[in-house]
Amino acid sequence: MQLVIEATDLPGSSCPPGSNFPGYDNIHVAVQRRGALGDLLDLHPGDATTARWVLECKATPTPTGLDITGPYVQGRPGGRFVYLSWGSIGRDGEFDMFRRAKLMWDGVDRATADAAAAAGRITARLGLTDARGNPLCAAVRPPLIEWSA
Template sequence: MQLVIEATDLPGSSCPPGANFPGYDNIHVAVQRRGAHAGLLGLHPGDATTARWVLDCTATPTPTGLDITGPYVQGRPGARFVYLSWGAVDADGGFDMFRRAKLMWDAVDPATAEAASAAGRITARLGLTDARGNPLCAAVRPPSIEWSA
């Protein structure tokens, strides 16, 4: 099954300083590979109009619902998620991660998950700017994300 992530409303190329937060410039977002902070897929600048990623996953029926796995799927069964990692990119192309958003699989409606499994594709649509104008972080569940088959 393919997991397609379609993101809009990116926060811009800088994240201003705040309480206990130094601020960052030249920010980018990417999908983080399981077990590898440096394993990034599809690095997009924070001021891009949109960002899109396509992840190949395996969907397995279980007694408690559909479980997904794959190189970019994190977590244990029943608590799977995909990390969108935010970082500052330096002049040499190095990525200094400072924040992550967790797209939570357990928030997908079971009927949507089953339809997506049958179709071979599920799409997650979300905006990547939080209420304060910063890069979206923490666990992301509806209504902040829309899942569709």
């Protein structure tokens, strides 16, 4: 099954300092591979109009719903998610992660998950700027993300 992530409303290439937030420049976002903090898929600049990722996953029916696995799917059964990692790129070209958003699979309702398994594709649509104007972080569930088959 394909998991397609379509993102809009990126926060820009920099964000100013705030309480408990030092501020960053040259911001980028990517999907993080499971178990490999520095292995990032399709890095997008924070000032891009949109960002899109396509992940190959395996969908397995279980008594409690649909479980997904794959190289970019994190967590244990019942707690699966995909990390969008935010970082700044320094003059040396290195990505320095400063926060992550967890796209939580448990936010997908059963009917949508079943329809997606039958179709072989599920799409997640979300904006990537939080209420403070910074890169979206923490656990992301509806209504911040829309899942569709």
